[in-house]
Amino acid sequence: MVSLTINGKVVRAEEGEYLLAVIRRMGIDVPALCDHAAVEPYGGCRLCMVEITKESWDGWKNYVTACLYPAEQDLIVNTHSEKVIELRTSLLDLFLARNPETPLIQKLAADHGLTKTSFEVVPEPNDCILCGICTRVCDEMGFAAISMVNRGHGREVAPPLNEAPPDCVGCLACAQACPTNYIKFEDIGTTRKIWGREFELLTCEKTGRPTITREFAAFLSKHRDIPEEYFKVNDEAHRDELASTMGRITRWSVQEETK
Amino acid sequence: MRIESEKQLRDYRKKLADADKKLTKKIMVCHGPGCLASGAEKVSEEFEKQLKRKKITGVTVGSIKKTGCHSFCEKSPLVAIEPAQILYTRVKVKDVAEIIEKSIKGDEIIERLVYHDPHSNDAIPKYPDIPFYKHQTRIALRNLGKINACDIDDYIRVGGYEAAAKALLKMTPEGVIDEVTKANLRGRGGGGFPAGRKWKSCRAVESDVRYVVCNGDEGDPGAFMDRAIMEGDPHTVLEGMIIAAFAVGAKDGYIYVREEYPLAVVNLQKAIEQAEAIGLLGDNILGTDFSLHLHINRGAGAFVCGESSALMLSVAGNVGEPRAKYIRSVVKGLWDKPTVLNNVETYANVPMIIANGADWFTSVGAPKNAGTKAFSLVGKVRHTGLIEVPMGTPLRTIIYDIGGGILKDRPFKAVQTGGPSGGCLAEQHLDLSVDFDTLTKHGSMMGSGGMIVMDDRTCMVDVAKYFLSFLVSESCGKCIPCREGLYQLHKLAIAISEGRAQESDIEKMEHLSEMVVTGSLCGLGKSGPNPFLSTIANFRDEYLTHIRDHKCSAGVCKELIKYEIDAEKCDGCMACIAACAFNAISGKKTKPHVIDQELCTKCGACVAACTREAIMVL
Numbered sequence: 044m045v046s047l048t049i050n051g052k053v054v055r056a057e058e059g060e061y062l063l064a065v066i067r068r069m070g071i072d073v074p075a076l077c078d079h080a081a082v083e084p085y086g087g088c089r090l091c092m093v094e095i096t097k098e099s100w101d102g103w104k105n106y107v108t109a110c111l112y113p114a115e116q117d118l119i120v121n122t123h124s125e126k127v128i129e130l131r132t133s134l135l136d137l138f139l140a141r142n143p144e145t146p147l148i149q150k151l152a153a154d155h156g157l158t159k160t161s162f163e164v165v166p167e168p169n170d171c172i173l174c175g176i177c178t179r180v181c182d183e184m185g186f187a188a189i190s191m192v193n194r195g196h197g198r199e200v201a202p203p204l205n206e207a208p209p210d211c212v213g214c215l216a217c218a219q220a221c222p223t224n225y226i227k228f229e230d231i232g233t234t235r236k237i238w239g240r241e242f243e244l245l246t247c248e249k250t251g252r253p254t255i256t257r258e259f260a261a262f263l264s265k266h267r268d269i270p271e272e273y274f275k276v277n278d279e280a281h282r283d284e285l286a287s288t289m290g291r292i293t294r295w296s297v298q299e300e301t302k
Numbered sequence: 303m304r305i306e307s308e309k310q311l312r313d314y315r316k317k318l319a320d321a322d323k324k325l326t327k328k329i330m331v332c333h334g335p336g337c338l339a340s341g342a343e344k345v346s347e348e349f350e351k352q353l354k355r356k357k358i359t360g361v362t363v364g365s366i367k368k369t370g371c372h373s374f375c376e377k378s379p380l381v382a383i384e385p386a387q388i389l390y391t392r393v394k395v396k397d398v399a400e401i402i403e404k405s406i407k408g409d410e411i412i413e414r415l416v417y418h419d420p421h422s423n424d425a426i427p428k429y430p431d432i433p434f435y436k437h438q439t440r441i442a443l444r445n446l447g448k449i450n451a452c453d454i455d456d457y458i459r460v461g462g463y464e465a466a467a468k469a470l471l472k473m474t475p476e477g478v479i480d481e482v483t484k485a486n487l488r489g490r491g492g493g494g495f496p497a498g499r500k501w502k503s504c505r506a507v508e509s510d511v512r513y514v515v516c517n518g519d520e521g522d523p524g525a526f527m528d529r530a531i532m533e534g535d536p537h538t539v540l541e542g543m544i545i546a547a548f549a550v551g552a553k554d555g556y557i558y559v560r561e562e563y564p565l566a567v568v569n570l571q572k573a574i575e576q577a578e579a580i581g582l583l584g585d586n587i588l589g590t591d592f593s594l595h596l597h598i599n600r601g602a603g604a605f606v607c608g609e610s611s612a613l614m615l616s617v618a619g620n621v622g623e624p625r626a627k628y629i630r631s632v633v634k635g636l637w638d639k640p641t642v643l644n645n646v647e648t649y650a651n652v653p654m655i656i657a658n659g660a661d662w663f664t665s666v667g668a669p670k671n672a673g674t675k676a677f678s679l680v681g682k683v684r685h686t687g688l689i690e691v692p693m694g695t696p697l698r699t700i701i702y703d704i705g706g707g708i709l710k711d712r713p714f715k716a717v718q719t720g721g722p723s724g725g726c727l728a729e730q731h732l733d734l735s736v737d738f739d740t741l742t743k744h745g746s747m748m749g750s751g752g753m754i755v756m757d758d759r760t761c762m763v764d765v766a767k768y769f770l771s772f773l774v775s776e777s778c779g780k781c782i783p784c785r786e787g788l789y790q791l792h793k794l795a796i797a798i799s800e801g802r803a804q805e806s807d808i809e810k811m812e813h814l815s816e817m818v819v820t821g822s823l824c825g826l827g828k829s830g831p832n833p834f835l836s837t838i839a840n841f842r843d844e845y846l847t848h849i850r851d852h853k854c855s856a857g858v859c860k861e862l863i864k865y866e867i868d869a870e871k872c873d874g875c876m877a878c879i880a881a882c883a884f885n886a887i888s889g890k891k892t893k894p895h896v897i898d899q900e901l902c903t904k905c906g907a908c909v910a911a912c913t914r915e916a917i918m919v920l
Contacts, residue, residue, distance in 0.1 A: 086626045087780050089821045106820050111626040126820075133817040137786035161810070162790045173779070191621070191779070194604065196789045198779030 047118040056114035063091055063109040066122055073122050074131065074151055075110055077174035079220055082183055084110035087175055089134055090151075094121040106130065128155070136160055138172065145170045147223050165196075170225040173198055177217035177226055185266065186210045189217060189238065200226075202238050212258035213242035247277035254278075304581035306589030308467050311458070318459040325365045327406050330382040330447060334371025334530055335565075336687075341395070342379040348398040358407055367456070370534015371526075372447040373688035374434055377417065382429060382447065389429035390415040420684055420706060434685045437704050439666060441674045442490070442650040443527075443690045445535040451569050454576035457537040463582050465653035466544045470590050473656075478549040479505065482652065484660035486672045491517055491608075491645030492720065492749040493825075494738035497546075497652075500642055504550045504632040507640040514547045514555040514594075515617065515636060515643040519601050519608040521560060522721030523772065525752035527676040528646035530688050532559065532566035535650070536573035540583060540596060542649030545656055547594045550642050555594060556617050560601040570598055605722075605776035609824050610635075610643050612778065623778045624824030645750065647676055668694025671737035675748065681717075681755035682709045694735040697727065701755055712757040715856075716840070720749025722769045722776075723829035725836025726762065745836040747829070761858035762841040763848055767795040769833035777826065784827030787818035791834055798845060800861040801852040808838065808845060857919030860904045864920050869894035871916035881911035 045058050049066060056065045061084060066073055076088040091109040096102070096119050106127070109120075121127065135152040139160035142148045152158070177200055178190050188211035192201045202208030213235050218226040228237035233244040233253050244253035245260055254260075260274040276284070305311050331337075331346040349366050372380040377391035383405050390401065390412065397415060404410040416427040429435050440446075449456040457463070469478050483498025504512060516539060520528040532539060543555050559566050574596050577583035585593045599617045601607045607622040614636045616622035635641025651673060655663045664672040671693035677700070680686045684706030691700060697717060701707070708714050716726040719736075725746035727734065734740050738748050756765065770792040779785045794811050797803040815831035822828045838845060847853050854862040867878075867887075872894040879887045879895060886902040889895030897908070897917075909917045 085780075086823055087782070089782050089823070092821060107628065108626060108823075112628050130817055130821055133814065134782055134821060137782055137790065140790065141786055163793050165789075173785075175780075193779070194606075195775055195777035195779045196785055198785065 045114055045116040045118075047114055047116065047120065049120045050122055058116075059113045061110055062093065062107075062112045062114055062120060065114055066093070066109055066120070071122055073109060076147075076151075076172055076222060077176060078110050079176045079180070081216075081220065082176065082179040084108075085175055085179065086111045087173070090131055092127060092130055094124045094127050095119065131155060132157060136162065141165050141168060142170060142172055142223070143168050145172065145223050148172065170223040171200060172223055172225075173200070174222060175200075176220045176222065180216045180220045184214060184216050185262075186212060186214075188212075207239040211238055211240055212262050213237055213240065213256040214259045245274055247280055248275050249280040249283070250277055252277055252279070304589075306581060308471055308588075311463060311467050311588070315458050315461070315464075318455050322459055325361065327361050327365060327386075328384040329366045329401075329406070330369045330372070330384060331366060332370075332372035332378065332380040332382075332447060333368040333451070334373070334375070334378075334446070334534060334688075335526060336375035337372070337378040337380055338565075340378045340392075344395050345379050345381065345393055345398060348395045349402070352398055352402055356402065358402070361406055367450045368452075369449060370446040370451045371443075371530040371688055373443070373530070374417075374429075374432075374685065375687040376685050387428045387430055389417060389427070389432065391417055433703050433706065434687065434689075437695075437699055438690050439674050439692050440690045441654050441663075441666070442531065442538075442647045442676055443535075443688065444654070445538060446530055446688075447534075449535065451534045451536060452572050454537060454573065454580070454582075457535070461657070462537055462653075463541055463577075465656035466541050466548075466582065467588055469545045469548055469656050470588050470592055475505065475549045475551065478545060478656065481660050482549070482655060485655045485663040486660075486670065487648065487651055487655060487663070488671065488738060489645060490647035490651070490675065490750070492747060492751075494748060497644055497648055500632055500644070501546060501549050503630070504640045504642045507633050509640050511554075511637075511639045512550050512552040513636045513639055513641045514543050514550065514552045515614065515641055516543055516555070516557040516649055517608060517610070517613060517643055517645045518557055518559040518563070518566065519613060520563075520646070520750055521605040521608050521776075522750055522752040524680045524754055525678050525721060525750055527678055527688060527751050529563050529566055531646050531650050531676075532563065533569050536566075536570045537577065538650045538653060539570070539646055540573055540577055542644075542652035543596060544583065544587065544594055545652050546642055546644065546649065548592055550640075552642070553593055553595065555596045556599050556636070557596060558599045558601060558607070558613050558617055560607075561603050567598055567600060574598070604778070605772075606778045606824075606826055609826055611824065613643065614641065623780045624826070626823060647751070667692045668735060668737050670739065675736065675751060677751040677753045679705050679753050679755070681753075682712070682757040682760070683707065683755045684709055691736070693737040696733050696735055698732045700736065700753070701732070705755065708755065708757050712759065714755070715758050715760055716756045716762065716765075718746075718754040718756065718765065718769075719752065720747035720832075721752045722772045723747075723826060723832050724749045724752070725832045726756075726765065726840060727836075728840040731840075745832075745839050747832070759856055759858070761799075761854050761856035762837040762844050763795065763799050763854070764856075764858045766833045766837045767792065767799055770795055770830075773826070773830050773833075777830070781821075781823040781827060783818040783821035784823070784830055787814055787821075788827070788830045790814060791818070791831060795834065798848050799854070799859040801848060801859075803849050805846070805849055807849070808842075812838070863904060864899055865897055865902060865904060865906075865908065866918050866920055867895050867897055868916045868918050871914050873914060873916075875913070877911045877913065878908035878917065881907045883907065 044055050046055050073091050075091040077085045086108045092106050093109045096104045132155045135155050138148045139152050140162040143164050181189050188208040189202050218228050235242040242256040247254050254277040263269045264271045379393050381390045381393045411427045413425050416425050417432050426432050479501050487497045488494040604622050606612050607616045609624045612622040612624045631641050667673045674690045674692050676690040679689050718726045727746050741748050774788050774792050777784045818831050857863050874892040884901050886898045887895050
């Protein structure tokens with residue numbers, strides 16, 4: 044364990060634990076758009092930048108992303124210094140130029156006193172904030188079906204060669220994790236459409252409702268050791284099954300006790 | 303044959319040197335990038351053909367060496383005749399017979415092919431007397447032009463691998479690190495971080511595996527120092543890496559070469575195979591139990607892969623994007639193992655430090671900036687080329703003595719150092735000494751060593767705009783400040799160059815720049831606003847003229863200028879009419895011509911065509 048000071052309070056943290064986790068544990072609100080529990084920290088949105096210093100640094104201060112900076116003994120952290128807020132406001136000003144109509148950005152910007160960007164809005168604005176959560180989640184799932192393509196300002200999320208991605212299994216993890224709902228999909232009956240692909244959804248033997256895609260079920264049973272039978276019914280039916288089993292166990296144990 | 307002791311290496315070198323002495327004349331044909339582009343290969347082929355045919359005593363086909371870059375690229379293709387130290391410039395295939403007849407068979411000098419002083423027009427036949435070479439001190443580039451790049455024997459003949467032998471057989475790893483630390487060898491890739499300290503920290507980390515990596519991803523526009531070393535003296539890079547690997551305890555090393563340098567890849571690969579074949583690389587080097595395997599990785603054209611963390615991810619097969627370096631790569635680098643990453647030129651200095659000692663190295667250069675630095679001197683100077691000078695050399699010496707001054711003796715305006723994210727220094731900085739600390743203090747940086755000289759016809763807003771556009775397209779796009787911030791800075795620079803900006807935009811750019819510097823993830827973003835920051839610091843008036851008066855005093859920004867013909871000077875030769883692709887110029891022979899402003903696209907073709915300087919830029 045190490046002890047450090049955050050906004051004037053002395054706190055303890057695991058050595059090497061990232062500052063953002065410690066800050067959040069204290070209930071301090073620091074925006075972080077590229078942060079997601081399912082993936083490793085990224086350091087792309089820069090909004091979680093905080094000011095750090097140490098007694099021994101002779102007044103020198105550094106600005107680091109809390110999501111990637113490990114907690115250190117005697118570190119003095121300020122999450123809302125004047126310079127940090129100025130930095131965050133400028134970042135949001137740039138975000139607004141790229142995503143002027145995105146509610147998440149509008150809200151954060153408004154919290155920092157911005158309603159309109161002071162820069163030139165990009166030619167074709169959309170809701171993608173390029174946080175990379177979708178592509179990293181897809182990597183973590185084991186598919187890497189989509190990725191960041193192009194460099195610099197032309198960067199975008201896309202499947203290889205902008206064609207229907209052969210490695211996609213239609214799990215929807217990307218769309219689920221997207222903080223701005225930019226990734227679109229469609230479930231109609233037992234058909235799912237995403238990234239230009241069409242998947243067939245398995246049907247629950249008990250409820251008759253769609254479950255997951257055939258490809259995703261095959262992947263999970265092959266690579267994650269989940270028996271294929273598991274996917275013959277949907278979660279609702281699984282819950283039913285679980286409830287009735289639990290009921291039977293309870294009734295049985297009560298009987299045993301009264302004996 | 304495997305070389306397994308110092309004595310064997312020494313004996314082998316003596317044998318090679320003796321054989322070399324038997325050659326009475328040597329013909330050194332430069333096969334550097336500039337000379338190859340101007341037809342050096344045909345020249346060396348012609349020499350081979352004619353020598354075979356003529357059978358001259360004491361001169362064999364072996365007397366022709368296809369060497370690395372002779373550096374005086376302005377005068378390419380270059381051929382040096384040794385040991386007389388004669389340098390022939392702009393040699394054509396048709397000159398070969400005459401050179402053989404006069405300078406190989408005889409000892410005559412062909413005056414028309416030697417360098418002539420641009421002012422006095424005096425012939426200077428010997429290269430050590432040419433100002434371009436006279437003011438240089440060569441350590442990293444020592445073998446360029448002296449040896450055949452693809453021949454390990456030639457490298458051994460001039461003392462190659464002796465430093466590696468000394469380190470491996472007579473020194474301890476700690477001793478090597480101490481020597482390099484004492485020499486104060488600072489990273490030549492631009493950062494200037496002391497190599498000895500880097501090696502020491504890497505060795506101190508507990509780990510079963512460590513790596514040495516060489517950064518050959520030289521991407522700055524106009525820079526070719528590392529290219530020249532990798533192509534022209536690949537063994538020195540290997541030797542530097544062997545010494546570094548021995549010092550830190552690495553068994554594997556990677557050389558990351560940019561895809562645009564195919565010859566560097568070929569020559570390095572050949573060098574690795576040659577060194578492995580005689581036991582100077584691979585398993586049990588020089589008969590010791592130290593082994594090092596070197597591998598070549600080819601980059602795929604991303605400028606950002608020259609950034610250390612992006613480079614290591616790229617070597618490992620991932621997308622080359624920088625990551626936060628709060629944990630340094632000497633602790634967690636390539637494949638999360640302790641890694642030493644140094645630049646090509648840094649490695650090229652290492653054998654010389656080990657062979658000659660730290661005291662010798664620190665006797666060259668300036669305080670805290672020991673040794674030399676290689677630069678590629680380009681732009682509006684007379685003598686463009688590859689140079690190496692002691693640290694602390696004044697800019698003036700580089701530009702006026704080595705570079706021969708500004709083309710057509712126009713006034714000097716600025717010099718851009720440090721590549722795209724470096725900065726521009728102005729006339730008042732000409733007497734600054736060129737070293738890591740001085741350049742940084744004045745808003746530029748050493749960078750990897752690109753040096754672009756500009757004259758009064760260069761617009762500084764345009765320069766900032768150009769370098770910003772380079773950085774916008776080379777930003778990886780991972781973090782907002784670099785991706786969006788540089789994009790907006792570039793947009794604002796365009797607005798200024800087109801006369802659409804307000805004075806408040808300068809303040810806006812300064813504020814944004816500060817944010818990009820503080821907020822960016824990697825060095826590329828952090829130094830990204832430098833093209834703007836250093837031009838606004840030294841040339842604020844020029845920005846203001848664009849904004850207030852809608853004028854570009856250098857006559858570059860198309861939206862703010864127009865071309866007109868001076869009727870007094872125009873003799874009506876019609877050359878400009880022929881040159882104009884847009885039929886914007888009209889007039890009769892011997893009568894002054896006129897430009898139609900509606901049709902003129904301001905391409906400048908007429909200015910280039912006019913022999914009387916009659917076309918004015920207003």
